[in-house]
Amino acid sequence: MRTADELREAVEAYLRSLSFASELGRLEEALRYVLESGGKRIRPVLCLAVAEAAGADVEHALPAAAAVELVHTFSLVHDDLPAMDDDDERRGRPSVHVAFGESAALLAGDALLAEAMRLALSYDDPRVARELVDATLGMIGGQHRDITGDDGDLVGLHRLKTGRLFAASVGLGLRVAGIPEMDQAPWRAFGDELGLLFQLVDDILDGDGFALRLPLDEVRHIADGATERAREQLDGVSGDTSVLRGLVDAVAFRTG
Amino acid sequence: MRTADELREAVEAYLRSLSFASELGRLEEALRYVLESGGKRIRPVLCLAVAEAAGADVEHALPAAAAVELVHTFSLVHDDLPAMDDDDERRGRPSVHVAFGESAALLAGDALLAEAMRLALSYDDPRVARELVDATLGMIGGQHRDITGDDGDLVGLHRLKTGRLFAASVGLGLRVAGIPEMDQAPWRAFGDELGLLFQLVDDILDGDGFALRLPLDEVRHIADGATERAREQLDGVSGDTSVLRGLVDAVAFRTG
Numbered sequence: 001m002r003t004a005d006e007l008r009e010a011v012e013a014y015l016r017s018l019s020f021a022s023e024l025g026r027l028e029e030a031l032r033y034v035l036e037s038g039g040k041r042i043r044p045v046l047c048l049a050v051a052e053a054a055g056a057d058v059e060h061a062l063p064a065a066a067a068v069e070l071v072h073t074f075s076l077v078h079d080d081l082p083a084m085d086d087d088d089e090r091r092g093r094p095s096v097h098v099a100f101g102e103s104a105a106l107l108a109g110d111a112l113l114a115e116a117m118r119l120a121l122s123y124d125d126p127r128v129a130r131e132l133v134d135a136t137l138g139m140i141g142g143q144h145r146d147i148t149g150d151d152g153d154l155v156g157l158h159r160l161k162t163g164r165l166f167a168a169s170v171g172l173g174l175r176v177a178g179i180p181e182m183d184q185a186p187w188r189a190f191g192d193e194l195g196l197l198f199q200l201v202d203d204i205l206d207g208d209g210f211a212l213r214l215p216l217d218e219v220r221h222i223a224d225g226a227t228e229r230a231r232e233q234l235d236g237v238s239g240d241t242s243v244l245r246g247l248v249d250a251v252a253f254r255t256g
Numbered sequence: 257m258r259t260a261d262e263l264r265e266a267v268e269a270y271l272r273s274l275s276f277a278s279e280l281g282r283l284e285e286a287l288r289y290v291l292e293s294g295g296k297r298i299r300p301v302l303c304l305a306v307a308e309a310a311g312a313d314v315e316h317a318l319p320a321a322a323a324v325e326l327v328h329t330f331s332l333v334h335d336d337l338p339a340m341d342d343d344d345e346r347r348g349r350p351s352v353h354v355a356f357g358e359s360a361a362l363l364a365g366d367a368l369l370a371e372a373m374r375l376a377l378s379y380d381d382p383r384v385a386r387e388l389v390d391a392t393l394g395m396i397g398g399q400h401r402d403i404t405g406d407d408g409d410l411v412g413l414h415r416l417k418t419g420r421l422f423a424a425s426v427g428l429g430l431r432v433a434g435i436p437e438m439d440q441a442p443w444r445a446f447g448d449e450l451g452l453l454f455q456l457v458d459d460i461l462d463g464d465g466f467a468l469r470l471p472l473d474e475v476r477h478i479a480d481g482a483t484e485r486a487r488e489q490l491d492g493v494s495g496d497t498s499v500l501r502g503l504v505d506a507v508a509f510r511t512g
Contacts (some may be wrong), residue, residue: 023397023416083358104401111396117373117389126382133373140367141279147359160279184482
């Protein structure tokens with residue numbers, strides 16, 4: 001079993017080694033710029049950790065893990081555009097539209113989504129790509145609810161906007177490992193709890209979302225519940241889940 | 257064999273009957289708005305006509321044909337945005353960003369691309385979706401070359417920007433019909449010529465692209481050559497190609 005840090009290094013190395021469609025030409029620079037801007041890589045690490053705990057080779061799961069990260073990155077590039085959140089910086093560097101221009105950022109986001117699908121389609125089982133595209137549609141629906149202020153149901157909003165891609169990270173790991181549908185439930189429930197936990201901690205750190213609606217003690221209480229349930233779900237799966245348990249702790253206790 | 261008009265009606269009916277991911281919520285209105293704004297539907301009709309000429313049922317090919325049209329539509333929605341061409345009208349109606357706002361238009365384009373992939377993934381053969389995603393990346397690369405003015409090689413630019421999706425329309429029809437790779441060459445060469453012809457006629461009608469670079473007589477001469485070669489390629493395939501021959505004429509002699 002590799003540690004979470006080793007999995008993160010494997011993700012970074014794989015992302016650096018990715019070859020994009022040659023027809024993208026110079027647009028590739030924008031893709032590399034944003035993909036090499038770092039980030040926590042929590043989704044691809046989760047995907048790899050699930051795949052390895054479920055018995056797959058990490059190498060076999062890398063395209064799926066990278067595909068999830070590319071979908072996440074596509075959403076950030078489009079989110080940062082002036083028409084959306086209008087953020088000039090991301091991870092301490094100029095956003096893609098500041099560095100390359102708005103139209104290139106728009107096309108770079110489109111290309112990242114398409115490249116993500118290409119990676120997911122490198123598997124012969126079409127269910128890998130289906131799972132990713134379904135999650136992407138859920139995420140887009142969540143972004144739309146967010147910008148239209150249709151966020152009365154904050155849990156439902158986050159289940160789409162953040163949760164669907166966390167769920168897909170777990171789901172892709174399971175599919176790559178060949179875990180039958182009938183055995184997937186506890187793994188998937190674990191992914192749902194981890195996604196909720198990630199969002200709660202995010203909101204506590206940023207002081208928005210749940211942290212704007214509820215007293216901080218109450219948000220922390222909900223987060224503790226999600227942490228507990230995530231651990232319990234891992235009790236229900238076979239395989240070495242030590243790395244996944246470490247991920248739960250890392251998400252629960254992160255400070256940035 | 258259905259006529260081109262009958263195939264177009266089948267496409268329109270299928271697009272109207274499409275169900276989108278329920279999680280898109282109210283964003284679905286923007287997708288329906290743009291998909292029901294009409295258009296020539298040349299790409300999906302081409303896909304269906306190839307599939308039927310190659311021995312497939314039209315019904316079996318409809319998801320693939322619609323997938324190509326959704327990719328085309330996604331590119332129009334993003335192209336019309338202020339960051340790109342800044343077009344307020346499309347087909348005589350307000351563009352999506354005028355009717356629904358810029359952020360909704362951005363997300364609607366993203367959703368159309370994802371829904372296109374979902375349709376292509378309704379086939380168990382992943383080569384259908386792979387062909388579509390590869391063509392999409394080529395098209396995006398062409399759009400980027402276009403906005404950066406890197407269009408010294410106009411034939412190469414159009415082969416990406418228009419040609420790749422025409423080629424995919426043919427390719428998806430062949431894959432849905434189960435035509436083996438070794439027998440695909442003349443069909444694909446036909447698609448390449450038809451895509452070039454479509455672009456040349458477009459440029460003559462709009463007075464841009466080729467029509468800006470070359471004397472009109474010369475553009476017409478190149479178009480005649482593409483028409484001739486498209487017909488010749490159809491001589492090399494087995495099956496009833498009468499509808500495809502009619503499409504070549506319709507593209508060559510269209511006036512709007």
